[in-house]
Amino acid sequence: MTQAVSNRKPRWRTARRKELHAQGIVIPKKQHVFLVEPTTLPEMPEWAEKRRVKGFGSTPGHIWLMRGPARLLIAADHYRSKRVKVEFKRCVLCRRPMIAAQAEAYRKQLESGDRSIPCGPDCALVS
Numbered sequence: 001m002t003q004a005v006s007n008r009k010p011r012w013r014t015a016r017r018k019e020l021h022a023q024g025i026v027i028p029k030k031q032h033v034f035l036v037e038p039t040t041l042p043e044m045p046e047w048a049e050k051r052r053v054k055g056f057g058s059t060p061g062h063i064w065l066m067r068g069p070a071r072l073l074i075a076a077d078h079y080r081s082k083r084v085k086v087e088f089k090r091c092v093l094c095r096r097p098m099i100a101a102q103a104e105a106y107r108k109q110l111e112s113g114d115r116s117i118p119c120g121p122d123c124a125l126v127s
């Protein structure tokens, strides 16, 4: 394994994660979602459509994907796709997807270890 690969995550971060995990605190992972716009493909491949992230609106020619399928689609498009990467988090209670600043704020709230935080006043499980 090369230095570059092993350095992808700082070691202190992994150590802190393990330490907190031992105390029963699960640090939420930072996730990203990608808005991909293929430029060389005549149409959106069916396999990509099937893996579209649900809960986002759709614009013709654009697709929201998680990292794995986004990479596959970009490769299929000969790395010519336009793409936007934003932080992504689903509400642990109602599964509502959040992106960007909202996702980041929610992830930071979860870092307290409290897994029962609603995503907002309109969280589906809050009555």
Ligand SMILES: [Zn+2]
Pocket: 091, 092, 093, 094, 095, 096, 118, 119, 120, 122, 123, 124, 125
């Ligand atoms: Zn919610």
